Amino acid sequence: MIRKYIEKIKPHFEEGGKFQSFRSVFDAFETFLFVPDTTSRSGVHIHDARDSKRTMSIVILALLPALLFGMYNIGYQHFLAIGGNVGFWETFFCGALSMLPQIVVSYVVGLGIEFAVAQYKKEEVAEGFLVSGILIPMILPVDTPLWMIAVATAFAVVFVKEVFGGTGYNIFNVALMARAFLFFAYPSKMSGDQVWTRTKGTFGLGNPEMAGGVAQTVDGFTGATPLGQIATTGADSFASFGFTNALGQPLALSDMFWGFIPGSAGEVSTFAILLGALILIVTGVGSWKTILSVFVGGLVAVVLVNQFASNAVMGMPPEYHFLLGGFAFGAVFMATDPVTSARTEKGKWIYGFLIGLLAITIRVFNPGYPEGMMLAILLMNAFAPLIDFYVVDANVKRRIKRGAVKNTKRKGIEK
């Protein structure tokens, strides 16, 4: 029935039709609803059932556990901050409702640009932004204003992706560049201890007590993330330092693993991220080599740094590094982006290892950036083609050498 309706309205969207300027939009929705019946004309007669839509759907599926937990945690941190005791669903909805507008804004802005570009280039709409669009709100501080998300998304889609030719041609990870843009353009809104916990009410849910237009928080409230805490602590060794939650109570390792800590929505729950990693690895959509090597690189760096610990953050053991901040999220969802990662299998080992190494280095040695994952990945994005070049060059050298040996032998016979 829907099919019939689509067939009926289709002519209007084709060249010369009434709505021809919406062809890319129509096409995207049609192929979203139905697998097109186009059959092969040249080359192979049968095709694998996997296409770009399938691939991106799997990534989104893998992101869902982290997203859902992230939503719950926004609510949880919110009620911790304003001091309220509500049930599970109210906590979840409070967080979900505060996050939904962000997702909507990121999708509307990003997909709008994608549709327009596809229309202009007379191409099909690529699915890449479906993933980027959900990643962007997941890696930003939970209280980022919507207009900032809109600006960052537009910047990233246009200047990081489309100017290079669109999905598949970009050098840097689109979502991370959106975050980097805000990080450097509006640093006060991207770090510090004010941005990781939402204190305002959301659509009438979880309204805090207001005084003079400022949301009141409970006594002793601190919104700093654990990494922020350790970066600014005066403690001179890890043993004399303790992580605390929003109320100043000590945080256990299990809290960090399950995700009851302040932070951006995607990164808080290592458990949910591991679920996503499992989905990516089992389906083969994400490279286990990249993921593993990021952790190996991180481990090597932490072990080295621990040897020479002279302050709290240098003495922080590896399990804390992996559970806190965006390390796990970056390793699983950002480093594995096939377009910006190294594309050769050997290259992935090197690429991942260096990301882990650099992320920890930035975390530990740069007091300005308590979190190093974003910059580490972006830096390695830039070097990924170089890594691939050397991996492929080994093959090229082998081939040239092989030819040279054969030719001299041959000449020897002939002469």
Add this chain to the structure above:
Amino acid sequence: MTNKIKIKKGLQIPLLGEPQELLRGVVKSDFVRIYPEDFHGVTPKLTVKAGDRVKAGSPLFYDKNRSSVLFASPVSGVVAVVERGEKRRILHIEIKTDKEIEYQDFGKKRVSALLEDGVKSSILEAGLWFLIKQRPYDVIANPEKTPRDIFVTGFDSSPLAPSYDFILNDLEGDLQTGLDALAKLTPGKVYLGVKKGSAFTKKFDVEAMRKEANIEVVEVEGLHPAGNVGVQINRIAPVNKGETVWTLSALDVAVIGRLFDEGIVDLTRTVALSGSEVKQTGYYKMPIGTQLSSLFDGNVSEGLPLRYISGNVLTGTKIDKDGSLRAYDSQITVIPEGKNVYEILGWASLSPKRYSAGSTYLRLKKRYRLDARILGGARAIIVSNEYDRVFPMDIYPEQLLKSIIAFNIDKMENLGIYEVAPEDFALCEFVDTSKLEIQRIVRKGLDLLRKEME
């Protein structure tokens, strides 16, 4: 003792419609059609015109750029029509066939008594040279060159492929003569890649062949494309810049052998009829060019659009229901076309009917009925390590492909363009998430490069 190679990468697509190893009969048609487009890179120049009588083995046309390369008629009869298309390009030559094939006599010859030139001119005169192809460029071999080695593949590993052991049963003599003849054409070796466990090693004295005739038999184990001659070359002795090797299939070697053994051009093929839409699969004998409608009548599924393919599902040519057996093929495949099939929300589908080589779908231990739909839109190359898993050569397929698209000659050479043929990329094209026409890209790259270099 034979040499062995094991190929680990690759993919056997589990399709329905494996041909039953049973010879079901002979197919005859009133007309045969020869399509010059089967012979890639050849500009045909006719030697016959409508109304001429031809025998099996008489030349129909030759290559304008290389007049010694003749193309033999597979049957005897009268040239009925020469169908031309745009710019007077010859689409096909139609011959009305005699009831009994009359063969032109080329005289029996003992290969051992011939020298290189004798063997070469015999094959050229008989119009069978087209059976020998060359790397680089994957075109009909240049007879003026001497190849470093000659590679023969002794099996076909593609989906629903015919069994060479079955077809070559009783043709051992011709095959042996053909191999001996080829050995005269190269100062190097003739390599024959046979499937692991094939009857070949039992029937032939492999040791004697190596010692006396310079024919090296290599046992190949692995999934498709292990049977592709390109993969075997890459493992045995890869082609370097400036080198030329010749390639054939064992079936064509037997045709050449018969030329020497019996003095005739016998282009009758034993053809496997396969595919999910065939009711009764099996083998049929027929000359090249035979019209296939009688083979399909009553023996294929009804009530849905079908795709008829001369060859296999990966590299074959799409033909009509009354189409003809193409020159290099020993297989006919019939699958559903898939036109007017609309699956709802295919990207979320859990349907057990969908097959994927990757793990984004459940992989069931069953055979699949796949149709000709592309199942997605063309995109830029996004997913990595996809081609590599089905490309068992010491070559980076994605990087080579990109250099071809950019037509960067230095890069193409460095990355191994001289070693590949479009068929080697067929599985890459099948698994490709981005749905690119990879074989066409490679073909175009090879053609452009050949134009640049020759």
